[in-house]
Amino acid sequence: MVIGSMKRLLVGGVAVTLAVGLAACGGGGDSGGGAQSVSEVTLYSDNPQWKDGFEKVSVDLKKLTGGTGITPLSIPSTSSYEQVIRSSITTPKTADIVKWWQGYRLQDLARTGSLTDLTEVWDEAEKKGWVNPGLKDQFTYKGKVYGLPLSQSNWVVYYNKKLFAQLGLTPPKTWDEFLAACEKLKGAGAAPLWTGQTDGWTSFIPFEEFLSKSDPQFYQDVTSGKASYTDEKAKKALAVWKEMIDKGYTSKTDIKFLDTPAQLKAGKLAMIPLGTWFNGTLSGAGLKPGEDYGAFLWPSINPSAPKSVIVESGVFAIPSAAPHKDAAIKVMKSWMDPAVQATWTEFLGDTSANPTVISKDPVLAEIAAEVKAMNPTLLTRYWEASPPALVEGNVQDLGKFMLKPEEADSVLADMQKRAETEWAAWRKAGG
Amino acid sequence: MSSTVSTQPPVSVAGSAAGAAPRRRTRPGGPRRNLAAAAFLLPAAALVAVVLLVPFGATVYRSLLTDDLQPVFGGLSAYAKLLDDPALSLSLLNTLLWMAGTLLLPVGFGLAVAVMTNAQKWGRIARLAVVLPYAISGSAVAVIWGYMLRSDGAVNQMLANLGLESWAHDWLLEDPLNTFGMIMANTWQATGVAVILFLVGLQTIPPETVEAAAIDGADGWVRFRHIVLPQLRPVTYVVVGISLANALRTFDVIWVMTQGGPARTSETLALSMYRESFLLQRPGVGSAIAVVLTLIVLASSWLYLRGQGKAAR
Numbered sequence: 168m169v170i171g172s173m174k175r176l177l178v179g180g181v182a183v184t185l186a187v188g189l190a191a192c193g194g195g196g197d198s199g200g201g202a203q204s205v206s207e208v209t210l211y212s213d214n215p216q217w218k219d220g221f222e223k224v225s226v227d228l229k230k231l232t233g234g235t236g237i238t239p240l241s242i243p244s245t246s247s248y249e250q251v252i253r254s255s256i257t258t259p260k261t262a263d264i265v266k267w268w269q270g271y272r273l274q275d276l277a278r279t280g281s282l283t284d285l286t287e288v289w290d291e292a293e294k295k296g297w298v299n300p301g302l303k304d305q306f307t308y309k310g311k312v313y314g315l316p317l318s319q320s321n322w323v324v325y326y327n328k329k330l331f332a333q334l335g336l337t338p339p340k341t342w343d344e345f346l347a348a349c350e351k352l353k354g355a356g357a358a359p360l361w362t363g364q365t366d367g368w369t370s371f372i373p374f375e376e377f378l379s380k381s382d383p384q385f386y387q388d389v390t391s392g393k394a395s396y397t398d399e400k401a402k403k404a405l406a407v408w409k410e411m412i413d414k415g416y417t418s419k420t421d422i423k424f425l426d427t428p429a430q431l432k433a434g435k436l437a438m439i440p441l442g443t444w445f446n447g448t449l450s451g452a453g454l455k456p457g458e459d460y461g462a463f464l465w466p467s468i469n470p471s472a473p474k475s476v477i478v479e480s481g482v483f484a485i486p487s488a489a490p491h492k493d494a495a496i497k498v499m500k501s502w503m504d505p506a507v508q509a510t511w512t513e514f515l516g517d518t519s520a521n522p523t524v525i526s527k528d529p530v531l532a533e534i535a536a537e538v539k540a541m542n543p544t545l546l547t548r549y550w551e552a553s554p555p556a557l558v559e560g561n562v563q564d565l566g567k568f569m570l571k572p573e574e575a576d577s578v579l580a581d582m583q584k585r586a587e588t589e590w591a592a593w594r595k596a597g598g
Numbered sequence: 599m600s601s602t603v604s605t606q607p608p609v610s611v612a613g614s615a616a617g618a619a620p621r622r623r624t625r626p627g628g629p630r631r632n633l634a635a636a637a638f639l640l641p642a643a644a645l646v647a648v649v650l651l652v653p654f655g656a657t658v659y660r661s662l663l664t665d666d667l668q669p670v671f672g673g674l675s676a677y678a679k680l681l682d683d684p685a686l687s688l689s690l691l692n693t694l695l696w697m698a699g700t701l702l703l704p705v706g707f708g709l710a711v712a713v714m715t716n717a718q719k720w721g722r723i724a725r726l727a728v729v730l731p732y733a734i735s736g737s738a739v740a741v742i743w744g745y746m747l748r749s750d751g752a753v754n755q756m757l758a759n760l761g762l763e764s765w766a767h768d769w770l771l772e773d774p775l776n777t778f779g780m781i782m783a784n785t786w787q788a789t790g791v792a793v794i795l796f797l798v799g800l801q802t803i804p805p806e807t808v809e810a811a812a813i814d815g816a817d818g819w820v821r822f823r824h825i826v827l828p829q830l831r832p833v834t835y836v837v838v839g840i841s842l843a844n845a846l847r848t849f850d851v852i853w854v855m856t857q858g859g860p861a862r863t864s865e866t867l868a869l870s871m872y873r874e875s876f877l878l879q880r881p882g883v884g885s886a887i888a889v890v891l892t893l894i895v896l897a898s899s900w901l902y903l904r905g906q907g908k909a910a911r
Contacts, residue, residue, distance in 0.1 A: 246857065419749040419768065567860060596666055
């Protein structure tokens with residue numbers, strides 16, 4: 168009797184387990200299937216602070232696409248985000264749209280065949296004047312476009328406006344003025360310039376700026392594998408950096424970039440060198456653009472060198488295995504629409520890649536005017552300017568330099584050795 | 599103490615059963631019974647094979663392929679890269695540091711806290727304070743310790759307030775201080791489980807053995823050294839085993855606190871495996887590291903189990 172009831176219990180238990188399991192599988196199938204019209208496509212990014220912006224944009228997109236919006240999901244660490252996307256992009260569990268990076272980073276994904284060809288979408292947007300044709304190369308691999316720009320960021324130096332005013336400082340126009348400002352800020356007890364490495368990628372920021380502001384052509388040559396890291400010009404750039412470290416003009420290197428707004432607000436930090444995409448984060452932290460903080464373009468170290476600005480654009484791409492690929496393409500066709508871009512860039516606090524959309528933010532407007540007046544050479548950010556494995560390795564070496572600036576020569580030698588290996592690997596793989 | 603003794607009848611039964619050796623084992627049944635036993639074992643064995651052995655086989659196979667877009671057989675080239683790369687040698691050294699640190703600290707502190715609080719009235723409160731961090735996730739522990747150890751963090755501020763500025767360091771930026779700091783963070787969390795296990799061990803010790811030693815004039819330390827400690831041996835093996843496994847798979851604390859940096863100086867093999875596989879896109883080298891890490895785990899587990907077997911005999 169007891170055995171009989173135990174058996175029934177066991178059979179019942181197994182049946183329930185199977186039913187739950189099957190239901191779970193069935194649920195997964197439903198969410199992945201595209202039998203009915205799709206009202207939301209999933210969008211992955213590495214920035215949780217963009218959630219509200221995506222939700223606002225989704226309302227505009229629904230109007231334009233006839234009912235398809237976006238559901239944003241984020242993984243708030245760039246390194247973890249990359250790993251998740253890379254390992255899931257060929258599976259049906261990937262997102263419909265993924266945020267990625269331009270240049271070699273996009274090529275790296277595109278050459279594995281895991282991205283959808285968006286040439287038609289790009290051409291259509293270009294025909295309407297919704298995207299700057301000059302950006303196309305940064306989104307292209309072997310003649311095909313694989314992404315659309317998220318925004319168009321210029322790399323600037325944010326500064327604590329109140330602190331500058333207290334000390335009688337104005338945004339520096341020359342390198343000497345910049346160094347003089349650092350000295351004065353240091354005297355006032357603030358860390359003049361934030362330089363960090365704990366985030367895993369930020370160590371390239373001073374390197375790319377000191378190198379490109381000394382010789383933009385050399386920066387392009389060294390990042391494209393045509394010049395050596397052991398060249399005198401690279402050594403000089405690290406010498407500039409070392410001098411700044413030795414004089415105490417740089418912050419402690421274990422401050423994460425997302426902790427800098429609080430430090431700027433508290434007056435502990437005076438300047439933050441980041442892209443205009445950070446403008447939204449600063450204002451989101453309660454700092455008023457134009458009042459609490461402003462931004463200026465890096466002055467040239469070598470006055471006779473051509474003016475240059477580092478530019479960067481995040482990318483939206485569609486995985487080949489996207490569960491709702493057609494709906495995602497439909498969304499991308501409306502992404503560059505001025506109505507969508509106006510909402511998006513207003514939220515983001517960054518410049519739109521659609522030249523017809525003008526920002527109302529005072530800091531961005533000032534930078535846009537400065538860029539227009541200067542007419543600088545636009546340089547690709549270091550993160551996207553070389554094959555990813557080379558950049559990932561070199562940022563570690565630059566992190567070492569930040570702690571041991573006296574080892575500049577051996578750091579550059581290691582970077583060059585890696586450049587030779589990784590460029591050979593990139594070319595061998597058909598890059 | 600008295601309440602502890604009165605709540606132990608099942609334990610003392612188990613203790614006397616163990617002491618009644620050599621016991622006659624009940625004879626196993628015939629082939630039918632063996633077959634039934636095999637049927638019960640099969641699901642577990644199949645599960646281990648599917649989720650452990652098959653992926654391990656795949657990892658070994660992947661470690662023999664190159665890291666090109668179209669991988670080809672590369673022999674042991676991935677393993678050779680492992681030996682060549684100074685960052686990976688340092689990673690191996692850090693892994694050994696973590697093993698040593700995790701064996702000494704959580705096990706040592708766990709034993710000390712358990713023994714010192716077991717007989718005390720206020721022991722529960724003290725134990726709660728030590729055990730509580732175990733309930734926090736590794737990432738949260740890392741965030742808390744990250745804020746404490748960074749250059750403008752709580753530790754340096756406290757040292758400055760005490761007039762000990764010269765003791766202040768960039769704890770997470772200097773090698774090997776960063777690894778030691780993270781081992782401390784891990785100890786703070788992992789001591790809790792060691793305390794719980796040692797307490798269980800202490801409560802299985804038949805009180806009459808301790809009382810007999812006390813009557814014979816053995817004082818605190820002698821009693822602990824010769825009566826308590828030998829009887830804690832079985833539970834010590836469990837604690838050491840858990841600590842070893844935890845040390846070798848530590849990832850979250852390091853990833854959140856330093857990402858293995860600066861310049862890969864605080865990486866362990868678990869982190870190197872992640873970096874090579876997913877960030878540098880070298881699944882061959884990543885798989886080779888995974889295989890080496892598995893071999894280290896197997897070797898240490900084998901040594902440890904062998905020791906346990908001998909001790910049991």
